Amino acid sequence: MNPEFYPAGPAVLIERNVRTLVIADPHFGVEADLHRRGLHFQSGTASRLSRLLTIIEESDPDYLVVLGDLKHMIPYVTYQEKNEVPIVLKKIREKTEFRLAPGNHDTGLEKYLLKDELLPVNGAVIDGCGYMHGHTIPASELAGKLILCGHHHPVVNIYDEVGCSLRGTPGYLLAEIDNAAVDLPETPAATRVLLVPAFYELAGGMDVRLIPGNKISPLAKAIRTDTAEVFLKDGTYVDTWEDLTPDPEDT
């Protein structure tokens, strides 16, 4: 397979027999929640959607897979989401087939989806790769596969001799996982995860240094750090996880 990185998303296109465009955590409709929290901004749905549609046009995929958290509010659907989500889905469907690996924020979204669009919560295999949101244990059919997941909002901080020279830029973490830790059967080939950065541009994000072992998800706990590698959103290889220049205050 060949991945192709679209830094403007961030998004990644996986090509094997078919072309699958993957994004994670777009959080459409987040502004209603921000409003409740005292941050008053106009809806960013239109600009977020047009960013997505541009990438779909550029990459011309057979499928778009959204790795969960397509909408934002838990546990109900806001007025903003009721208005905007159907439009978002309609525009996406006009361009390409669409699948959603449901995330913890996607409550109440089922009724807006078509029959085949919703993947199982524990993930599914499409064209040889596993896809899931990442907050649950993976389904056993994902064992031994490369699993793409969202949920973790990985970001990279780069430090140099004097200080932090780049803070919070979206990035990918690729690593093998310990099958037993997530109740997967042992497989000849290692099971790997690719943590995809959030499409939602206001996401706080989690430093990739802090993800392995974190209680944020069972997968994070199962990561084998000696195999982990870090990439930026355009596919630039940063370093192995173990050799990342540490935060100077932690040394």
Added chain:
Amino acid sequence: MTAAIEELRESLHPKIREALDKRGFDEFSEIQMRAVPKLIRGDNAILIAPTGTGKTESALLPIFHRMLTEPHPPGFTTLYITPLRSLNRDMMNRLEWWGKELGLRISVRHGDTTQNDRRKQATHPPDLLITTPESLQAMMMGKVLRKHLAGVRFIVIDEIHELAGSKRGAQLCVGLERIMELSGEVQRIGISATVGNPDVIGQFLCGKRPYTIVQVPVAKTLDLTVRFAGESFADQTKLIEKCIDSHTSTLVFTNTRSVAEAIGHALRERGDIDVHHGSLSREMRVDAEDRFRAGLTRGMISTSSMELGIDIGQIDHVVQFNSPREVARLIQRTGRAGHQLHATSKGTVLATGFDDCIESMVIVRKAMENEPENVRPHINASDVIANQIAALAVERGEIAIKKIEEIFSRSYCFADAGPLIREVIAQMEKHYLIRTESDMVITKARARRYLSQNLSMIADEKKSVVFDVVSRKPVGTLDESFVISWISSGAVFVARGQMWRVLDIDEDRIMVEPAKNAKGELPSWEGEQIPVPFTVAMEAGQLRRLHNFDGYHADERTVMFSEKILAEMKKNRSIVATDKVIVLEDADEGVVINLCGGHKVNEALGRVLSILLSARYGTAVGIETNAYRILLRLPKFLRAPDVDEVLCSLEPEHIEAILTLALKKTALYKWKLVQVAKKFGAIDADADYEKISINRLLDLFDGTVIEKEAFRELFFSNMDVEHARLVVQMIRDHGMETATSRLSIIGAEGLFTGRDVIVPPGEDQAIIASVKHRIDEQDIILACMHCKNWKSRTKVGRAPDTPQCPVCGARLIAVLKPYDEKMYLAMKKKNKSTEEREAEARMIRNANMVLSSGKKAIIALAGRGVGPEAAARILNTFATGDAFYREILKAERKFVQTHRFWSD
């Protein structure tokens, strides 16, 4: 009694004359003689005179007269506005007696006023109301109080110089015009300390209306001396004691609360001194004031809290500990001494170091020659516009934009705001604070709540206490917007000149420990910083150059100490930075730029240099500044001449643009942006920022009027672009020379007043720097392809430029990855497998590349997944520097996107 005095008395209402007799007033001060007739006539006026010469009475006697003689509608006839609640209370105590004598009802209204008193004021409005600008804003929200405001005939603004230079003042400016909408035109009187530009204060008060200035100069009554207080704190406190002992009552001013506390602690045992500053509870402060007034204490150690006219009785002597930094401040502070009509004000500045001595001399000379700084009002502050538009919308429900424009245009601070007002309205609409409909602004449900949270333009936000868990002591407080934009667990910041690492944040406390190793992004927090102006710093530079201390009112010891330091510089062959020379010195931590530019110029130039250096070399640059030097923390390979080269290549007209770029990523800018965004209603005072990247949220303000205002304020309050430009021009015209040297004793004197890290402007440089670092650290094996008998494991960074085999002397050296080691051993075999033969061909190709391109080939071949073919392509581009690494990155990205990498 002279005829003039008699005439003045006769001009006043009989009740006032009676009261004057009761008080035994048989004399008027100069300011009273000159001001009263003009004010009775109804003139708008600015009154400027030394403290304690009856300024308040000079404004109020004529107003009392008119209140008693002229008919006036019901409501508050007179508003007396002061910047501080404590001044309000003090004023109330002084006016209560007058009120009783004259049969006028006088009352105070501010944040501390009880509900009961507020109700009384609403049902029976007092004739004279003492209040603050913020309470005035609150009053305009209420229907009943607005009715009372419609009766206003006279407005007095006390300590107007304190307000005129701040956003509070800009807000008050509009507030006055909003009162005019209710009451019609009124008489306006401002009471001010000495300033360099009284005319601007006049315009600030009156807009385009006529006004007169009545000024009695302060300087002729000042008697100032500079004394060197020694270098140890013990010596310094001893001298303070001496000063206290040789006078009956002494007021000691310090620049920060912590110094006030330290001196108070050292002298506590005497039992006759008290400490007074803004962090103490109101009871403790009032107690200290009472004891001093009653003569129970002889000394009061205080910060600016005692600067304004709170009456604490007779003061013989004012001591200023450390340079007061501003001329106006010294005049104001010293003016507290000699609280009677004709006495002179005696003051001593105790200086503690070289910079401090020289600077104190300059400020004392300027004070004695009456050269205070100018007050600079904020012009077209758009957050104030937003705040007052919201206030008008709430007040009226809906208001025509034309009307809004008219109200603003009458005020001095917004007279030419023009299209900015509509731009602000459009932005507020985006944050759902108001809406518009056919040229009307209409209030929205949120607006009233917004307004009650944003009555004040002071950044008096929620403060978080910073608590050091190691010493178990509070370190200080931080503003909330600073906390949300920068502070998270693990973050390091600077406060009180020290580095702190955040351990935990709860409701309103930030738990920290001293940071040892801090390198990260270091936002600094120096809430109490008073900047030294450019003119003062330049004259200090001139004094360093000329060594002529005549006319600087310093005692012999101060002059000797200053001479001694300059002589030592000469002995060490160090170059002294002056008003004509900038000296760049190499220190362990980086480069010290000695520049007598004052805080704001050094801050501006320091940031310009760091952004250029970080852009050119792809490194983060740490920066610390004070009035006389800039320390740039740089990687070891950058030295003074590199910085000098950048400094000398600066163009004056580029400064502002570079600075805008430089500031964008700083804590300071983001902190301002949050503050401004709050005033626009985009962010609530109590917003919840969890789970969101506040930095990315702030990107949403790119290109908006909110961003513009944050920059305007930074350039207005924190950076002196105009003089920074002048310095750069002087360097170009050789009016100022630069020199490089090793660290001198002056260069090494304390820094640490403002600190920050400038990050490279683009992500690109940061990424490339990080890739360089990764490749330098990459383990490789250098292996001879000629004798096949030598291999050596090393790191790319340590590999020689042209490696040579120590066994056979050949230069045919391949650079291999550690996992190639086994394959290399197979090269000695006579019979090789197909795979081994292919590997050999690859290695020879590899070695040939190293032979022809040297270190560059070694670097390229060390890239992730970069084989001989890819390396050849990289080398063929002939790219160098960052471009070379960019080619490597490209090749690595390509590898990452190929099947070999993802093999499954």
